[in-house]
Amino acid sequence: MNLNFGISKEVLVALNTTKNIAKLQEIGGVQALAGLLNTNIRTGLGLNEKISEYKQRSLTYGSNTRPRAKPKRFLSHVLSVLRDDMMIVLMVRYEPIGIYIAVFCVTIIVSAANWHKERQFRFLNELKEDVTSKVIRNGETERISSSHVQVGDIIRLDQGDMIPADCVFIEGFHLTIFEPNMTGTDAFIQKDYSQPFLSSGSQVVDGTATAIVTAVGRNTQSNSTRVLIEQEKVKFTPLQIRLEKVSRDIGKIGIVFAIFIFITLCLKYIFINSISPSEVFHTDTFGVIFRYLTFSITIVVVAIPEGLPVALSISLSHSIKAMLKDNNLVRNLEACEKMACTTLILSDKTGVLTTSKMTVAEAWIAGTKYDQIPHPSQLDHDVLNILADGIAINSKAHLGVNTIDGTPVSIGNKVDCALLQMLVKNFEIDYNRIRAGSDCDLVQMFTFSPERKRMSAVVRWDVENQYRIYTKGAAEVVLELCNRYMNHQGEAITMQQQDRQLMMLHINIMSRKGLKPLLLAFNDFELQGNNNFYDLEHPPEDELIMVGIMGIKDPIRPDVIEALQKCKNASMNVVMVTGDNLQTAVSVGTDAGIYLDTDHVALEAQQLRDYNEQQREEMLPRLKIVARATPSDKQLLVEYYKKLKHIVGVTGDDARDVHALKDAHVGLSMGSGTDAAKESSDIVILDDDFSSIAKAALWGRSIFENVRKFLQFQITANAVALILTFVGCVSDKEFPLTASQLLWINIIADVLGASALATEPPSDDLMKRRPQFAYASLITNTMLKNIIAQTVYQLTLLLCLLFGHEQLFGQPDPENDWSYKKHKNDFTLVFNSFVFCQLFNMFNCRRINNEFNIVQNIHKSYLFIIVWIFCLVVQVVLVEAGWLLGFETTGLSFLEWFVCIVFGSLTLTLGFAMRVIPVPKRDLLTYIKSPKFYIERFKRRSNG
Template sequence: MLVTGVGINTEWGLLMASISEDTGEETPLQVRLNGVATFIGIVGLTVAISVLLVLLARFFTGHTKNPDGTTQFIRGKTSMGETVDGVIKIITAAVTIVVVAVPEGLPLAVTLTLAYSMKKMMADKALVRRLSACETMGSATTICSDKTGTLTLNEMIVVEAYSGKTKMDPPEDGSKLHAIVSTLLDEGIAQNSTGSVFLSKEGGIQVSGSPTEKAILSWGAKLGMKFDIVRSESIVLHVSPFNSTKKRGGVAIQGKSDSEVHIHWKGAAEIILESCTWYIDGNGCLQSIGQDKEFFMAAIENMASRSLRCVGIAYRTCEVDKVPTVEEQLSRWVLPDDDLILLAIVGIKDPCRPGVKNAVKLCTDAGVKVRMVTGDNIQTAKAIALECGILTSDVNAIEPNIIEGRTFREMSDTEREQIAKTISVMGRSSPSDKLLLVQTLRRLGEVVAVTGDGTNDAPALHEADIGLAMGIQGTEVAKESSDIIILDDNFASVVKVVSWGRSVYANIQKFIQFQLTVNVAALVINVVAAMSSGDVPLNTVQLLWVNLVMDTLGALALATEPPTDSLMHRTPVGRREPLVTNIMWRNLSIQALYQVGVLLILNFYGKSILNLEHDGTGHANMVKNTLIFNAFVFCQIFNEFNARKPEEFNVFTGVTKNHLFIGIVGSTLILHIIIIEFLGKFSSTVRLDWKLWLVSVAIGIFSWPLAIIGKLIPVPETPLAKIL
């Protein structure tokens, strides 16, 4: 052995180096969230500074009044302590606005949503290794899938069989076999095989061997053949192992009581057929193959056109005296392979997994393009793609949606980019071709998910936005390079991951709509009130309580909404779609305008509307501000239901199934009642009578019909604000 390279200079070293590189690239959602957080932070800081300057200016110019109507600051008369207290109060109000505006609940909402989805995805046979992969999968625009084991069962089975000129339909129907043919097939399948059939502990039949051997042995077992009896009643004299050049293998066996030797051959159907001169018909009679050879060739071609692997089974007899008796001569004996008698032709295939066609259709309806990337030949890949629904019509291999890996590899970068989006099937592809396709699609702006199970798939899994390794057939290197492990190796589970990913994205959008509504309303109310009267109706403690409702509890309530069927009827968001959609802008604008309008009316005209009399103690002002605070919180509680269904009229669909949502809304309501009724000193509120409670509830509940009316307003499809 000559060592030509070690470490990084070996193929293994290059592979490990390619998958260990961390590009540090952010996911599509992280990019959007950073934009939203930055925008809200800048707006909040700007508003806070503006309020600070306005309040300080009004304070030092003597325009700020106490609740009893006296001026807070009079130059030369107000003490230093009172001045400092007034300034601190103003700064606190400004800082509180920043706290309310900055979306510190956003990371919590994202993490809660991802963690909740990760836990639920385990039940759907998906193990998430990287948390952010959950939401990235929801943005996926294309899935590059393996064929074997993912779209198919990775389990070869006999799906078509001919005995003589009789087609066995189904192939396991042993009634179509003559007793002579059945006996000979039993003998040939049992002895001319490297596989084994045995009973499992549970009493079922288990088969070992190569995929082809297992398929034929399983077929024989379904026909009722007793391999153990055959093997015990016959002796193997000589074996000619399967040869990939000759594409056939044979065995010479002799029954313990027979005077003749049977030589059984099995291999590529067209090769076996060329050596056959006879066949056994349905009556068990020997017939010359003669002109009937065309029938068998047509059957083979028909099966091959449907990408079935055709295997021929034949035999011939040999006189005992022609068999070498000396061991040395027997080991060099060449089994005769002419003048064979055809027993059967079988068509074998690796069938599609149950449910894969529906899963592919779900992806297609959801706007996610499924591409098959396989090492199999074009015809096999094409047949499976048609069966799975990846191809919808019988297209030729020369068309751009079917391509060989070698052809794609030899193209220039520009040519690859032009054709990459149209490719549905790539056959005869190497791992480097798969990696090249992933890189090309990502350059075109696609969010790419890749499935793989082999060590050579690791670079493509690592390069993709979402790498999905197979949990059963996958190697450790593939799993280490992946973001999600599909525990049952089933493409249908990949579609469930897409559904959960979209649920993550939708839940985050719901939370952002809810939070922005509160942000806009709270900021506008305080800014307008501060600039007009020098006072803010929502004080620091009240704003912090609203912030708690809006951020922490709101995140908990909206982050745990399960996926719905409607999510899989939307187009994927991809990389460039804004996080805040036009529908969200419409909904939050309507709700925020309503809240701002009603609460500002209460702020400026509340005393006269409620017939609150000035008593010189500021009690009327306290009642008015408490009502504003109470109505504002009720608006958020009722609007939380609207946020559940941004596009649907019925916002209560499925709400009873989300016990966490109901529990959080109920807890929020109880805590708020406690704050108003029993913690007035802490929150600077006063107790309200039952009429004012009804007013607050009425103001809040009106957001429901308002939301329905708002959803009737059409919005343009083109995003209004790319910044978010």
Template sequence: MKYQQQQDIESQRLSLLSVEDLTDLFILNKINDGQSMSKVKSFGDDQGLARKINSDIKQGISTEADVQKNRECFGDNTPVEKEPITLCELIMECLEDTMLRILLLAALVSTVIGIINEGLATGWTEGATIFFAIFLIISITAGNNYLKEKQFRQLRRRLDDGKCQVIRGNKVTEIATKEIVVGDILLFNLGDLFVVDGLMIQGSAVKMDESAMTGESDEIKKLPYQEMVQQKQQLLNQDASRGHTSPFLISGTKCLDGTGQMLVLAVGQNTISGQLKKLLIQDNPPTPLQQKLEGVASDIGKLGVIVSIFTFIALMGHLGYDIYLGEIQFKSLRTLQVLVESFMISVTIIVVAVPEGLPLAVTIALAYSVGKMKDEQNLVKNLSSCEIMGGANNICSDKTGTLTQNIMQVTALYVEKNTIKNDVHTIKSKLNKNTIELMCESICYNSNAFPQKDKVTNKWIQIGNKTECALLECADNFNYNFSQYRPSDKILRQIPFNSKRKKMSTAVYNPKTQFIRVYTKGASEIVLNQCIKMVGPNGVEQILDQKAKDQIYNDIIQAFASESLRTIAIAYRDLDPHSQNSSALGQIPQLTKFTQSIQEDDLDKDLVLVAIAGIKDPIRPDVPNSIKQCHASGVTVRMVTGDNIMTATAIAKECGILQSGKQLGQYEVVEGKTFREFVGGLKTIKDKDGNEIKEVGNKQNFKIIARDMKVMARASPEDKYILVTGLIAEGNVIAVTGDGTNDAPALKKADVGFAMGITGSDVAKDAADIILLDDNFSSIITAMKWGRNIYDCIRKFIQFQLTVNLVALFMSFLGAVVLKESPLNTIEMLWVNLIMDTFASLALATEPPNITVLERQPYKREDKIVSPTMNRTIVGGSIYQIAVLCGILFVLPKYMDLSMPEELIGQKFHKNVVQMSIFFQSFVVMQVFNSISCRQLDYKTINPFTNACNNPLFWGVQTFTLIIQCILIQFGGKFVKVSHLTVQQHLLCIAFGVGSIIFLVLVKIIIPEKFCQSFELFREDVITQDKMDDTLASRLRRKSTTRQRNRKTENSDYVTVRSIQQSHQRM
């Protein structure tokens, strides 16, 4: 509130406008009923409003000092994000673990009993040691979670590091979106997702999707402020029963069509979307793998609770029997002490049994993988997409910029019936001057790109659409500078390129001829079909009949396409406005109205063909190998492109998607229209809950065509969506790439959507799960590699943890029944819990991927997490460890002197302290060596040290564990209730650990994998998201009251927001 007041004071001092004055303009009901328009008029229209915020609608903010003033007055554009959780909050969250609280209470009682029984000098040691062990667990867990939260926060900030173009000081400047300030003139195009609120001051054919803010799905037409003022009454009558036309552009909405400029009026937390984001910030939902693992965790937790109960019953039975024999008095401190110790052991068993490390391992694996993926040009938005990519078996890829380098250059021209290749700029002297003017002006007017020449290297830096950049560079070679043609008062109307029309047209007034000239460029065969004439030799126009069109198509367009060239046709026509309205002569408003009255398809028909450009976009060097790798990995790659069928086929062969020299199958290469008609498009049906869903019209035909199809040419976003819908319905896991606004539905529909980070629109990035920072297909292979590796890491961890759990639970119960006590005391079990949860998750969940992950088939949706090979490792390892530990308890004393050292005699130690110390040491050492065996999942990999050097962190964690373990044994003494061991005894423990590796190697050699397929250790029920908090494991684990409180607040805020949106819809 104080910050807001300071902003208002500064802004009033500067311009008499406050932050509230500006944000009030974007209240939806005020926009709809015209109040916002009236308020802008009261400020002096758009120019007066700009002056009041230290700007100008033509030149923008003039100086950097003014930019800083506006930032101080009206705030910055820092994205709204949830308040980071502090280390103290994470520590408190750990303390909310029910079992740890019970253990703390029991430790307190134990300390009191110890002091009463032994005195203050020594009685406090056992309880204090337990307190310290719990503190250590909490500190390490909270610290680990804090680092994880910090890393994810940094990744979220990276997602907001977008770029945009603004006009400052009458120059177009590219800046980061977070640098936008109130008063900037922001340039926007089709596909942009708005992050600020503003007033549209210039634009053409702009249509917006405001459904995210209003809930209305209709496209909303937007007009520049001055045009809106002129047509206000007419538009108010038209908008009475449908979406409201206005010049107000709202943050969180998407540009579906057109281009324009807006005067920025609200940024950051002052925008409409910023205010809503503060209410709706939520934690990430559980990933599918976490939901699946929750079922495993619950099964293990149930087993732990059962063992804990039976262990407590067994210990109480022994206590009752001792009381019955008179060895212990019923009403004595000793009875209370035994009761408390038995209770602590039982609670500790639950603490050890409940696999806290399972969700932790998933989180660590995701955090580690997401960080590494970012280094390899994959920016992850949706965490679950990482693991899902491990099961992807189909990739539907774009061509431009993904398979190709997106560094385009015009290498061929067909102009004046001549074909020129490579050095196209050398033909300037051979072409008619008027032909060059027609071609270059059409290129310059029909573009929104801003290529720039590097002053040092004199090379072009392509900014914007790369196809347009290539054409503009070609025009520059003919001495036509695009900056002289825009913005231009001569432009009467502009129809932007879209996937349906596949062309762009601009109507320009020519004062010399007093005609309106319509320049058109677009897909060559589309534009060619609209032409009735062409520019021939010496610039003379010739009739273009169907025979001539067919010849151009076969000899030029297909020839260029067979060389992997994208073909763009350039054409024009002249309109005579006098035939319709003689009073329009030279009057721009009337001419604009005249061109606006013409239907889009009528404006650019009956064209004159000027030229056809062949644009080369080289294949990325690593793409063929990546495609080959996909085929070896069991992944089908399909190219979906807007290029014509010849260009698409040539590129696909060059990439390796299609085999060169092999005759194509009937459906290997199809056009989008053919595909759409053959499969019957999409139809709407209702599921069992009555919800409407889309499915392919003819499923049988879809199976036929999808089985062989590798390339779809002249594909629309609708075709891509149909393909993805059908493939998913067939049970496939689909990854899709996209860059355009219309790709958003397919990106959302896919299991994993990849948006292009360089060429992708904001809408596509918003819909995607992962952003390819380099627009490179090979980066998708990287995501697939890490996705498979995440699954592998979790499996390795499960192998390790289940072995530890089974052995610890069995030995605790066996000791309680036979020895009247658990072989591992509370402190030792807490240390084991730390090893098998936090340390093991760090060691095994951060394993880097190796090349073998891409040499096998992808995981299937229905695959069990615990595979037969893992069953064999878990059961084999458990049998070996249980046998060794039983031998230590019942056989070893017969063959080794395990008497208590003299210095411990008379102190409060277990009578078999050396034996129990060897038991503890052997147990931990076997876990360290077992973790080495658990790094291998492949049935064929016998050597446990394969790829031993690719994870230094693993060896660091194991070394640290052994060092701390030896310190505990040698110096733990009365605190841990252990005795130091001799060198011989240490070597024996190490031998037991090495033996576990040898035993598991023998198990792999002797026992076939099929033997383990006949049983499963756990059911692996998938826990749905709404029941995640109701599982036994979840109840026993910590539950943050802080987060529960936040969740309740979020829910109430969501209801509030929805009611606000609904009230806007009713207006």
């Protein structure tokens, strides 16, 4: 027990973990609980709660931050790179200083890349956990960061909110929460006095409530288990897994090469020096053999494309950062890759395709149609009052001002905000006065749901047992519930068949203009025997009196048309799924450019549900618009399209969209949407804009593209280096490239190449292609063509230099040629030409789809330029002054430098020539199956 509070942390924690109501009652219920926690269930933490007391609170009960693993420090990254066994082997041996420099460079660069990557993802994690909560403090509702929520805080929960900490229900209407369960059985649960315990991390799906916080941070039930789970799972994206495999396969080839080279070298040594078996273990021989071993290991290091996973990581983290600039917050790494493969997007209309800046454009009020909002003097007093009361009371929205810059902000449902705006601006009525007024004893609220497409509020009159219900909602739905309408004088008139038809006509006219027709109605009724309204399950929404229809305009976003066109070019289908009626949807869809051709289909969700499977399959490819849809329809659509082998992206903002968001390959939630939706999504579209989705696809595609660019570069360099070394070893040249040179080449081919090519900004051409097939070969035919051509060219060239050096340049004259120092000159020439070939080929690899402009957008690839210049400078230093560092090079003459540069730049010419040679469409590498496949097939054949 402590001094300030009447209840200990342990008791509170136990209360929520055991969900023990008896225990709560023993304490004396929530009211008493609040007392023990020095708080008030209506006004929240009090004024006298000074800063020191807030501190005392968090000292006693903890703070609401999620426990997390400590970030790895740079040094531990360095150590984990050094732990790489092969590096150690290279270091223990006495070697010229050059090798240490090389090892040092690799270590630092790889560690830096890993460290940077981890920081990036950590930053993202922080962003994605940045959730706010509404608390009542000093009687005012405040929005604070969830991490500042304290035990004893009274929090306000509305549809879509995330519950920030464990808490106990105080009061509310129809609170339904979605509790993600550790056992995987997620469930919707009704919460009230009988089930008052709310666990942190749950989402409010329906209703509203206030609750008192009882446990925060690591003391909450979900967090104590979550930490364990988070520590366990190291999740790789599918592409990462594939690249690991590619990397391993290439590594295996390298090992085979290395073993072969090792044996060849040893045998050659033994033969040439005709060493007898007894002399093999002689120290001299042993030293030589050990040197061969180190060399072979170097070959393995070169062969293993360590840069490949690094390239992907760099590309991923680079893309994620760039996507954030484009207002896409990536919550799940895998989503970036999947965005590249997405073939279909199920998009909401409101807010995504439209601006969601809603206004009332037209109205039908009490029997008269107005082409714009009427002046209040045009309306009967009673009519105006009922209209205003209905709008003010039957809504949870607010029009506020931004405290910082004074701009107006609207909080809550956008339709409701549009109506409030009309009250304030056109009718000059203060909705807050109505809400606070004596007429407004709100006893029950039936919040809006996309299924019911309407909402209602019930108020009690001063007169006993007299109540009034205000209902508003989708016009044709609420019209069904009305049997009377108000006329111009404010009298309730029974609705005849022809009246109803006329109303429908008005609704249709508004819809065809792309407006959302919203019907407002009310009814007075009596409820006998002091019935408790909290128990009322179904709202008394029948026999309503219709007051008016508001045509609400929601303009299309200006850049959406272009973005939709981009998706079309990229063969990404867009299907609009909306809760609006069919006519409104078709009108908006046509304007946006979704629904154009005669074979496009627009239908209501009900129709879709009624179709049989065959009808559906026939219609789905042409489907463009689904109207009157509920979140569960969205989920169904995801399922249908997945069956048709589509990679489906789905947008969602409502708490009820969580299932669709989770089921889809890529769940895209809206920045303005509910926390629940965000929590279940893979990408948060911060600005809600559809064009950001198109950009996400572009970045996703660019990841594949960049990995491929690097792959082409790396494989060429590897193949040439390995074959060259191999030929050198079996011939009389022994080591055409020394171990330190090979390591430098390794740095270029791996880490530097990865940094240069994996951070390339995407070109717009990417969005002119079909979506990436998720399991398409990573090496396309075009790449294969380039790899083979370059390898053949470079090898021919280098072997000519290696074996024909003297024929080409003549016998070096020791007196004139200052650079002639050792016989190693010809090796230096080979080394230098090799590096120059790679440097020029790096340009070729910038564009791997036969594009001719290989310097396109080069000014934006700043890392490419930096890396390239860095390589160039280091190379010149290594060649001209490398011997100082023990790098086993000699300087080159001007002629030799010229030759290296010309030979290197010829790779560009070759690259251009290759671009015109056509290749078959189907990836050749897909024909090559793993040995397992052939074994299986052989078994099948021999069996059948």
